[in-house]
Amino acid sequence: MRESKLWTWHILSAVVIVVLLGAHMGTMHLGGLLERLGVGSGDPVDWARVLHRSRQTGYMATYITLLGAGLFHGLYGLRSLFLELSLPKRAERAVGGVLAVAGIALFIYGSYVAVALVRGSGV
Amino acid sequence: MSNAATGDRAILKTVTFEVLRYNPSGGATPHLETYRVPVTKGMTVLDGLTWIKEHKDPTLSWRSSCRMGVCGSCGMFINGLPRLACNNQILNLHSDRIVVKPLPNYDLIRDLVPDLGDLFRKHRTVEPYLIRKDPGEQDRPTGEFFQSRQELFSYLQFAYCIKCGLCLSACPTVATSEDYAGPQALAAGWRYLSDSRDEGDQERKAALYGSHGVYRCHFAGACSQVCPKGVDPALAIQMAKRQAFLQGLGLGKPRKAGGVIPPSEERRPAGEIPQAPPKTVVPGSG
Numbered sequence: 001m002r003e004s005k006l007w008t009w010h011i012l013s014a015v016v017i018v019v020l021l022g023a024h025m026g027t028m029h030l031g032g033l034l035e036r037l038g039v040g041s042g043d044p045v046d047w048a049r050v051l052h053r054s055r056q057t058g059y060m061a062t063y064i065t066l067l068g069a070g071l072f073h074g075l076y077g078l079r080s081l082f083l084e085l086s087l088p089k090r091a092e093r094a095v096g097g098v099l100a101v102a103g104i105a106l107f108i109y110g111s112y113v114a115v116a117l118v119r120g121s122g123v
Numbered sequence: 124m125s126n127a128a129t130g131d132r133a134i135l136k137t138v139t140f141e142v143l144r145y146n147p148s149g150g151a152t153p154h155l156e157t158y159r160v161p162v163t164k165g166m167t168v169l170d171g172l173t174w175i176k177e178h179k180d181p182t183l184s185w186r187s188s189c190r191m192g193v194c195g196s197c198g199m200f201i202n203g204l205p206r207l208a209c210n211n212q213i214l215n216l217h218s219d220r221i222v223v224k225p226l227p228n229y230d231l232i233r234d235l236v237p238d239l240g241d242l243f244r245k246h247r248t249v250e251p252y253l254i255r256k257d258p259g260e261q262d263r264p265t266g267e268f269f270q271s272r273q274e275l276f277s278y279l280q281f282a283y284c285i286k287c288g289l290c291l292s293a294c295p296t297v298a299t300s301e302d303y304a305g306p307q308a309l310a311a312g313w314r315y316l317s318d319s320r321d322e323g324d325q326e327r328k329a330a331l332y333g334s335h336g337v338y339r340c341h342f343a344g345a346c347s348q349v350c351p352k353g354v355d356p357a358l359a360i361q362m363a364k365r366q367a368f369l370q371g372l373g374l375g376k377p378r379k380a381g382g383v384i385p386p387s388e389e390r391r392p393a394g395e396i397p398q399a400p401p402k403t404v405v406p407g408s409g
Contacts, residue, residue, distance in 0.1 A: 007364065
């Protein structure tokens with residue numbers, strides 16, 4: 001059933017967000033601790049380092065995955081809010097459609113930026 | 124009630140009942156009216172209302188029947204919580220001020236009488252009865268549907284629902300979304316989905332797993348907190364979500380309904396069945 005599939009993706013995207021956001025928080029805000037553990041590599045927000053990371057394919061894939069998971073999770077939550085307004089069925093479908101189109105558009109745009117950075121044409 | 128509530132027992136104290144009154148034909152808006160009620164040991168809120176009706180205002184209206192927490196008729200909003208008026212003793216509320224209002228999240232018919240039509244309409248959508256692929260067996264049974272003790276206990280608590288509607292009145296999602304199926308219907312749906320004798324997964328899918336089914340639950344847990352029978356509708360909703368999630372990932376166990384056990388003499392109760400007592404009233408004698 002459609003709602004069950006959406007819910008399943010909602011849960012899976014939450015897991016992806018927790019893992020990737022955890023990695024992001026660790027990299028960006030626990031630099032000192034990582035240095036002490038011998039796995040850190042300098043200031044994570046140093047411009048050269050940011051650029052270096054952005055141009056790695058692995059990081060690009062991670063960014064795109066996090067973008068997709070975040071967009072889906074957030075927009076599904078927004079759709080849930082609209083569904084609780086007891087809108088007419090047509091309005092519910094319209095809201096779902098608009099959010100889906102917005103999500104796809106934002107995903108394409110965000111992915112384009114990540115890919116462009118890897119190719120070096122975005123900076 | 125004068126004797127039952129106060130006549131033969133010592134009056135321990137007098138409390139103030141603030142009761143919401145509303146008469147749609149009178150044109151008045153809902154308002155609280157105050158009554159002083161003498162309280163004796165063991166007196167319930169329902170007894171207090173009956174005392175008011177007998178001694179102060181015969182027009183006070185509410186719904187009640189069994190007076191023992193079984194029928195689920197006397198659900199009211201008592202001192203800020205949905206409760207059954209019959210199984211809440213006034214002294215146990217530890218207050219000299221008892222505020223009684225009709226259940227929230229329902230339309231109001233009169234005084235303390237909510238319109239429970241929505242509760243039963245939603246309850247019907249989950250088809251709350253055994254659905255089998257062999258309807259002939261249900262119409263003309265050749266035996267009993269097999270169910271182990273363990274299978275019985277997997278859904279038993281959900282079968283204790285008395286349809287009092289307290290869970291819907293406590294649910295924050297029902298308060299904001301009138302289309303939401305609500306904890307009562309969803310727990311009833313899960314009660315049958317988890318019954319090993321049932322095969323109605325497809326028939327209940329739309330109601331349980333539709334856009335206003337289990338996925339709209341915020342898991343506030345208020346439904347389980349107020350249930351007077353100890354049913355945990357929030358658990359039922361989470362179990363239904365879990366089952367759908369696991370099935371979606373292909374991890375759910377395939378469900379197969381229990382078969383039919385033919386009647387056996389060996390399984391009949393041993394010993395003689397005692398005779399029914401003689402009739403106390405002979406037909407036609409009165």
